[in-house]
Amino acid sequence: MEYFSAPPDNSGRRVVYTERRGDVGYTYYDDGIVKITHYRRRRKVYWGRIAIAVVVLILLIMGLVQVIKIFTGGSKKDSSDSDKQFVFESSSAAEADTTVSTADEDVSKTSAASAESSEEEPNAKKMGFKVCIDPGHGDYDTGVLTGEGLTESSKNLEFAKLVQEQLEAEGVEVLMTRTEDVNVPITKRCSMANEAGCDFFVSLHRNGTSDPFDGSCGTEIFINNASPEMDKKLATNILDALDQVGITRSLGVSAGFSGKPESNYQINTDTLMPSCQLELGYLTSDDDNALYESMKQDYAIAVTEALVKTAKELGVIDENGGRLITEPLISEGKSHITVSLDGEVGMV
Numbered sequence: 632m633e634y635f636s637a638p639p640d641n642s643g644r645r646v647v648y649t650e651r652r653g654d655v656g657y658t659y660y661d662d663g664i665v666k667i668t669h670y671r672r673r674r675k676v677y678w679g680r681i682a683i684a685v686v687v688l689i690l691l692i693m694g695l696v697q698v699i700k701i702f703t704g705g706s707k708k709d710s711s712d713s714d715k716q717f718v719f720e721s722s723s724a725a726e727a728d729t730t731v732s733t734a735d736e737d738v739s740k741t742s743a744a745s746a747e748s749s750e751e752e753p754n755a756k757k758m759g760f761k762v763c764i765d766p767g768h769g770d771y772d773t774g775v776l777t778g779e780g781l782t783e784s785s786k787n788l789e790f791a792k793l794v795q796e797q798l799e800a801e802g803v804e805v806l807m808t809r810t811e812d813v814n815v816p817i818t819k820r821c822s823m824a825n826e827a828g829c830d831f832f833v834s835l836h837r838n839g840t841s842d843p844f845d846g847s848c849g850t851e852i853f854i855n856n857a858s859p860e861m862d863k864k865l866a867t868n869i870l871d872a873l874d875q876v877g878i879t880r881s882l883g884v885s886a887g888f889s890g891k892p893e894s895n896y897q898i899n900t901d902t903l904m905p906s907c908q909l910e911l912g913y914l915t916s917d918d919d920n921a922l923y924e925s926m927k928q929d930y931a932i933a934v935t936e937a938l939v940k941t942a943k944e945l946g947v948i949d950e951n952g953g954r955l956i957t958e959p960l961i962s963e964g965k966s967h968i969t970v971s972l973d974g975e976v977g978m979v
């Protein structure tokens with residue numbers, strides 16, 4: 632017999648005693664009445680089974696999400712992140728239920744196969760050639776220095792970084808000879824490109840004149856004075872592309888050193904690959920400067936497109952950017968007559 636609190640009673644009878652037998656409660660009153668109360672058996676809750684069911688449900692939903700992703704072609708990064716989460720959930724499920732983990736493995740295999748196939752589809756562009764971008768001058772060697780304190784070295788670096796950004800966005804590998812306001816010897820710049828096996832070398836400069844009122848303006852590109860075909864094509868393509876964007880005037884592709892055609896800029900003699908030195912307008916010309924400031928991004932795109940075009944025309948890459956040659960591109964027949972320094976005529 633067990634005693635427990637009797638149900639409330641408003642009739643005024645007194646409870647003699649109560650007892651419970653199984654699910655039935657008996658309340659004995661002093662007037663002889665016995666009240667019988669049926670108690671519901673408390674149901675046992677199977678928390679373990681519920682937990683397993685919840686895990687199975689979560690896994691099924693995740694599996695469904697994976698399958699949907701496979702069919703809708705979710706991004707590679709997203710799917711790999713989800714895969715990691717999925718494997719984590721799967722291992723905890725394996726402890727709970729072997730049937731679930733078997734089903735889960737199948738889904739994992741499917742998503743792994745999907746990750747492999749998405750690797751075959753290039754998410755980022757890839758161009759099979761390498762370019763050395765050389766921002767001229769640096770540090771104490773400012774190049775052209777205008778009366779307003781503009782330095783060619785800083786403008787060259789600014790433009791070089793824009794070109795680098797565009798090339799890399801197109802999937803072209805870029806080697807920069809400098810990325811800060813430092814002085815790198817020209818011999819070193821050339822050896823960097825040679826050792827890295829670059830296919831093209833483009834040195835970026837701005838021109839200048841000692842008399843800012845002489846009206847000098849325009850864009851010119853210098854190549855080795857032996858006029859190697861590859862270098863000529865590279866320079867012509869770059870100049871044409873810039874001309875299409877808009878420059879004050881084209882001064883053409885010139886062989887040799889400015890004012891000294893029998894000599895060369897060192898970058899055009901010490902490099903193995905097709906090379907050129909771009910003089911992108913005069914830093915001493917307000918017109919060139921205004922155009923540069925408003926068009927520099929388009930100029931960078933133009934240089935990039937010209938490099939891709941040249942790489943295709945010279946058989947370095949195919950139409951899709953796939954590399955066709957095994958060795959770095961070599962420009963044959965460069966003259967090695969050079970001037971001692973990267974001197975520029977008309978520096979102020």
Ligand SMILES: [Zn+2]
Pocket residue numbers: 767768774775783836837975
């Ligand atoms: Zn320069």
